[in-house]
Structure formats: structure tokens, C-alpha cells
Amino acid sequence: MLGLRRLARVLRGSDSSAPLCASPLGSREDYLRLWEEVRSKTYPVIDAYEREQGAAIDREWLDDLALRTQVVIKRSDLCYQHGRVLYAALRRYMRDRRHEHLNIVETGTARGFSTLCMARALSDAGASGKIVSFDVLPHEDVMYWNCYHDAEGPRTRADLLSDYAKLIERYIVFHQGDTRRLRDTVFPRVHFAFLDSVHTYDHVMAEYAAIQGRQREGDMLVFDDYSAAYPGVTRAADEICQAHAYASTCIEAGPSRRYLVAEKQ
Numbered sequence: 001m002l003g004l005r006r007l008a009r010v011l012r013g014s015d016s017s018a019p020l021c022a023s024p025l026g027s028r029e030d031y032l033r034l035w036e037e038v039r040s041k042t043y044p045v046i047d048a049y050e051r052e053q054g055a056a057i058d059r060e061w062l063d064d065l066a067l068r069t070q071v072v073i074k075r076s077d078l079c080y081q082h083g084r085v086l087y088a089a090l091r092r093y094m095r096d097r098r099h100e101h102l103n104i105v106e107t108g109t110a111r112g113f114s115t116l117c118m119a120r121a122l123s124d125a126g127a128s129g130k131i132v133s134f135d136v137l138p139h140e141d142v143m144y145w146n147c148y149h150d151a152e153g154p155r156t157r158a159d160l161l162s163d164y165a166k167l168i169e170r171y172i173v174f175h176q177g178d179t180r181r182l183r184d185t186v187f188p189r190v191h192f193a194f195l196d197s198v199h200t201y202d203h204v205m206a207e208y209a210a211i212q213g214r215q216r217e218g219d220m221l222v223f224d225d226y227s228a229a230y231p232g233v234t235r236a237a238d239e240i241c242q243a244h245a246y247a248s249t250c251i252e253a254g255p256s257r258r259y260l261v262a263e264k265q
């Protein structure tokens with residue numbers, strides 16, 4: 001646990017929303033209250049995006065997953081609309097491209113929310129595919145995650161996600177490692193990638209360096225936090241799109257939460 005405590009300090013120093021804490025930050029009631037608040041919000045731009053893509057994730061399933069993996073105590077506003085965006089974009093990609101098997105890369109697993117939204121898209125489409133999700137956090141070590149279930153004691157990510165074991169077994173590989181050293185660990189072809197670990201220019205560029213040359217026409221890159229609060233992300237994403245021929249769409253869930261969905265031309 002000592003190693004994890006040190007990791008927690010490092011991560012929280014760079015990102016106030018990083019998971020992992022030394023003890024529970026709130027009671028079950030605190031997390032439930034936050035959940036009720038955030039799930040009652042409406043997001044007309046995301047509704048419209050789902051209509052355009054012709055696919056929408058099951059909202060009850062999403063909200064339930066969010067209670068376990070996205071409702072955290074932090075300074076910034078809670079918002080888990082990237083789950084809807086990832087699901088809709090991936091379903092549309094599968095419908096348009098009809099690959100026999102999909103390779104998906106995610107940087108920044110945290111508690112596994114976005115990974116599971118992508119796995120649900122594969123499952124609902126009856127598709128074959130593998131999602132490799134990278135994080136410095138281990139999958140099998142016991143810890144507190146700053147979430148609803150912390151009240152029952154520390155647990156592994158595998159335990160936190162035990163209700164989703166079938167989806168995980170079929171589609172997901174959780175890989176512990178620093179995403180600045182991804183190059184040899186990603187697939188030769190990356191059909192779809194979600195970049196969501198460290199939100200600095202250098203880090204995003206280092207992650208993209210592992211994906212560069214492994215995408216073909218129509219393949220997709222999604223960036224979380226393409227927002228003024230993260231100028232490194234916006235600069236890196238814009239440069240990548242410009243230099244490597246991606247057409248991009250910016251989706252605004254709220255004044256401080258924007259995503260960029262980019263499609264290789």
C-alpha cells in the first residue's frame with residue numbers, strides 16, 4: 001500500500017480528478033447525492049450528436065456504471081458525457097466501416113468507465129474486437145478509488161467492476177504502464193483510440209507518436225477535455241489533426257467540458 005500511497009500523491013499533484021486516495025473521501029450518501037445531481041442534468045448537444053450518429057447508449061446502464069466509476073468528490077463539475085460520445089462514435093464507425101475485428105486503444109483507464117462504454121458498443125453491435133486500456137494504476141491491487149463503493153473498504157479495480165466481468169473478459173485488456181512508453185505495446189493497426197491520461201501537450205504528443213502510422217482512412221481518435229482549461233490538449237489535438245489529416249468535430253457537453261472527435265482522411 002505504501003507504493004500506492006506515493007503513486008496517489010504524484011497523480012493527485014498533477015490532476016485533481018485522478019482516482020486513488022488513502023482513505024474514503026465521503027460517505028455513500030455523499031456520492032449518491034452527487035449522482036442524483038449529475039444524472040438529472042440535460043445535454044442537448046450530446047442528444048443531437050447521438051441522433052446524428054444514429055446510436056445511443058442505454059442510459060440506465062450508463063448511469064449505473066457512472067455511480068460506480070465516475071461520481072467522485074472533486075473541485076470541478078462532474079460530467080460523464082464522454083461515455084455517450086464514445087459509444088455513439090464507435091457504433092457509427094462500425095456501421096460505416098464493417099471491419100471483421102477492431103483494435104481499440106485507450107490511454108487513462110482510471111476506474112474503467114470509458115473502457116466499458118466502448119466495450120458495450122462492441123457488444124451491442126455483436127462485433128469482434130479488443131480494447132487495450134493503459135494506466136499507471138494496477139488492476140489487481142487493493143485501494144480506495146474515491147467512489148461510492150469505498151464505504152465498503154478498499155478493493156481492486158477488478159472487484160469494483162465485477163458486475164461487468166463478462167464484457168471485460170470478452171473485450172478488454174487492462175494494462176498497467178506509463179503511456180509515454182506505448183510504442184511497442186499497441187496494435188499494428190489502431191481503428192479507434194481514446195486519449196485521456198495526462199492532459200499536457202508533451203504527453204498527448206508522446207501518446208500519439210505510438211498511434212501515428214497505424215491508422216487508415218476513416219479510423220478515429222477521440223480526445224477528452226479539449227477545453228480552455230487544458231491548453232496542452234487543444235494544442236496537441238489541433239496539431240495532430242492538421243499534420244496527419246484528420247477531420248475533427250468539437251462537441252461541447254458544457255462550458256468547461258468539450259471533446260474532439262477526429263476522423264482520418
Ligand SMILES: C[S@@+](CC[C@H](N)C(=O)[O-])C[C@H]1O[C@@H](n2cnc3c(N)ncnc32)[C@H](O)[C@@H]1O
Pocket residue numbers: 011017018019069082107108109110111112113114115134135136137177178179180196197198
Ligand atoms: C482522466 S483519468 C482517465 C479517465 C477515464 N478515461 C474515464 O473516462 O473514466 C486519467 C488517468 O490517467 C492515469 N495516468 C496518469 N499519468 C499516467 C501515465 N504517465 N501513464 C498512464 N496513465 C497515467 C491516471 O492514473 C488516471 O487514472
